[in-house]
Amino acid sequence: MDNRHILVVEDEDIAREYVAQSLRDNGFFVDEAAGGAEALQALRERDYAVVISDIRMPDMNGMELLEQIKNLRPDTEVILATGYASVEDAVRAVKMGAYQYLAKPLRLEEVTLMAERAVEKRRIHVELQSLRRQLHNANMPKIVGHSRVMQDLRQQIRRVGAADCTVLLLGETGTGKELVARSLHAQSRRAAGRFLAVNCAALSDELLAHELFGHEKAAFTGAYSAQKGLLEAAGQGTFFLDEVGDMSLTMQASMLRVLESRTLFRVGGTREIPVDVRILAATNKDLPRMIEEGSFRRDLYYRLNIMTLRIPPLAGRREDIPLLAYYFLTRAEEGKDKKIRNIDPEAMALLQRHDYPGNVRELQHIMERAAILCNSDSIGPAHLPPELRTDDCPDGKGTAPAPWPHEEPPAGAGQELRHLVPAATAAAAAPQAENARAAGQRFVSLEENERRYLAEVMRAAGGSTSGAAKLLGLNRGTLWRKLKRLGLAD
Numbered sequence: 001m002d003n004r005h006i007l008v009v010e011d012e013d014i015a016r017e018y019v020a021q022s023l024r025d026n027g028f029f030v031d032e033a034a035g036g037a038e039a040l041q042a043l044r045e046r047d048y049a050v051v052i053s054d055i056r057m058p059d060m061n062g063m064e065l066l067e068q069i070k071n072l073r074p075d076t077e078v079i080l081a082t083g084y085a086s087v088e089d090a091v092r093a094v095k096m097g098a099y100q101y102l103a104k105p106l107r108l109e110e111v112t113l114m115a116e117r118a119v120e121k122r123r124i125h126v127e128l129q130s131l132r133r134q135l136h137n138a139n140m141p142k143i144v145g146h147s148r149v150m151q152d153l154r155q156q157i158r159r160v161g162a163a164d165c166t167v168l169l170l171g172e173t174g175t176g177k178e179l180v181a182r183s184l185h186a187q188s189r190r191a192a193g194r195f196l197a198v199n200c201a202a203l204s205d206e207l208l209a210h211e212l213f214g215h216e217k218a219a220f221t222g223a224y225s226a227q228k229g230l231l232e233a234a235g236q237g238t239f240f241l242d243e244v245g246d247m248s249l250t251m252q253a254s255m256l257r258v259l260e261s262r263t264l265f266r267v268g269g270t271r272e273i274p275v276d277v278r279i280l281a282a283t284n285k286d287l288p289r290m291i292e293e294g295s296f297r298r299d300l301y302y303r304l305n306i307m308t309l310r311i312p313p314l315a316g317r318r319e320d321i322p323l324l325a326y327y328f329l330t331r332a333e334e335g336k337d338k339k340i341r342n343i344d345p346e347a348m349a350l351l352q353r354h355d356y357p358g359n360v361r362e363l364q365h366i367m368e369r370a371a372i373l374c375n376s377d378s379i380g381p382a383h384l385p386p387e388l389r390t391d392d393c394p395d396g397k398g399t400a401p402a403p404w405p406h407e408e409p410p411a412g413a414g415q416e417l418r419h420l421v422p423a424a425t426a427a428a429a430a431p432q433a434e435n436a437r438a439a440g441q442r443f444v445s446l447e448e449n450e451r452r453y454l455a456e457v458m459r460a461a462g463g464s465t466s467g468a469a470k471l472l473g474l475n476r477g478t479l480w481r482k483l484k485r486l487g488l489a490d
Contacts, residue, residue: 003048003049003119003123004049005028005030005031005048006023006029006030006048006049006115007032007033007039007043007046007048007050008020008030008031008032008033008053009032009033009035009036009038009051009057009065010032010054010057011034018108019111020032022108022111022112023111023115026112026115035057036060036061036062036064036065036068037059039053039065040065040072043069043072044072047073047076048076049076049077049118049122049123050076050077050078050079050099050118050119051065051069051076051077051078051079052079052115053080053081054080054081054082055081056082056083062080062081062082066078066080066093070097075125076122077099077121077122079100079101079102079111079118080101081103081106082101082104083105089101099114100114100118124146124322124326128326128327142179142327143180144323145317145323147317149316149317150320153180153309153311156309157180157184157187157309161183161185161186161187161188162188164188164278165306166279166280167181167281167306167307167309168282168283168304168305168306168309169181169283169308169309169311170282170283170309170311171312171313173284174356174359174360174361174362175311175313175314175359175360176359176360176361177282177284177311178242178282180311181197181280181282184280188278193235193237194233194237195237195238195240196237196239196240198230198239199242200242200243200245200251201242201243201246202243205251208247209254210229210267211229212231212251212254212264213229213254213264213265213267214227214229215227215267215268216266216268218268219268219269220267223268226266228266229266231264231277232264232266232275234275234277235276235277236277238278238279238280239277239278239280240281240282241255241280241281242281242282243282243283244281244283245285246283249296249297252296256297256300258275259303259304262274262276287301288301313356313359313485314356314359314360314362314363315356315481315485316485318352321352322348322351324360324363324364325343325351325367328363328368329367332367332370332371332372339377340371340374340376340378341377342379343378344378344380344381346380347381350384350388351363351384351388353388355482366384366388369384369385450482451487451488454483455488465479465483
């Protein structure tokens with residue numbers, strides 16, 4: 001559960017209570033402190049996600065408090081507020097580790113927005129640290145993501161992993177089906193056994209039969225000794241059939257026998273060999289449709305489909321993109337001398353807006369490429385593939401989209417603050433799932449709104465994708481991917 005505790009530090013009672021109550025009304029748990037010393041005492045007793053502090057206070061100024069907070073609670077985000085804004089103080093505060101520097105008079109909407117983003121950034125930072133600590137533990141697969149759909153998937157994996165049943169994993173290419181299979185194995189009673197896998201689409205029937213079932217001595221020219229197949233070699237472990245939808249009908253019949261009898265015949269053999277292995281299977285194909293077409297066996301489908309887990313596409317869980325991007329960046333720089341600490345807001349905006357037809361695997365390759373090209377401590381737009389920088393431009397060649405989220409300078413901050421780079425990363429601006437769930441009782445989802453809007457535009461364009469793309473100011477490829485994701489491609 002996210003830490004939404006905030007400490008408001010202000011020596012003026014009315015101003016402090018005004019900000020604190022506004023934050024409480026927006027779902028935060030808020031404590032108050034009338035000065036720096038009182039704030040430090042509160043921080044010793046509780047781990048706050050965010051501290052919002054005035055700079056000018058009688059007992060301790062905000063800069064001193066910031067320094068002590070970073071020593072006491074390095075992960076706590078600090079937002080400083082002052083009625084005497086200057087670019088020098090703002091730059092100094094950011095260098096000292098402040099999340100944001102706001103000018104008084106404070107706008108409550110802006111304070112709430114900054115608090116939401118600071119809480120999200122802090123949560124991502126804490127989760128990323130946990131992932132880094134686990135990075136070298138090869139026995140525990142890392143299913144990265146804090147979106148509701150990924151939380152639900154992890155819960156399903158824990159429940160299904162403990163059951164010794166066959167599982168069918170469904171999802172687009174690159175969504176991480178093998179990672180989920182490995183996680184199921186790691187959380188099962190077979191975790192001490194082997195995890196073996198084969199890609200059914202990569203092998204011919206003959207080669208696949210040899211891989212799965214092995215062969216007896218003299219089964220073919222050159223077979224000088226008997227050899228176990230992968231199903232037998234897996235022992236009491238787990239066997240993963242990847243791309244099972246590409247298996248021929250002949251091989252499907254052979255696998256059906258293994259699932260029904262828990263025995264197999266080696267190639268060229270006549271002796272039944274018992275096998276004690278858990279079968280997991282995965283595909284990106286529509287198996288029910290293939291059954292109707294006659295290209296997949298109905299009985300095998302029901303044998304595989306005892307339990308089904310669906311792995312969502314990355315475009316359907318965009319709030320996970322910041323955490324995944326930082327995670328892959330950490331992995332890409334592992335063992336290298338250079339350390340890349342940040343992804344700047346404009347680059348994160350481009351990562352957030354891409355549709356990822358290659359899903360998580362595509363994002364991983366993008367971050368590996370960026371780490372190679374980057375010669376500073378921050379990933380920028382220039383380090384990302386060209387297609388990301390032109391993805392939503394009307395002519396396919398225009399300038400990159402404006403940094404997301406776009407932030408107006410605080411009221412009263414003065415023209416000199418307009419060019420100050422915000423301390424927040426775009427990762428901190430990931431959509432708030434909790435707020436979305438509350439709003440869902442009153443509004444339809446963003447995806448449904450987008451589906452309805454695009455359907456109306458397609459009708460206005462007479463069904464022409466090119467015409468609709470011109471009306472929307474998108475390139476045709478981007479619109480096509482959106483239509484496909486929303487089920488409007490036909």
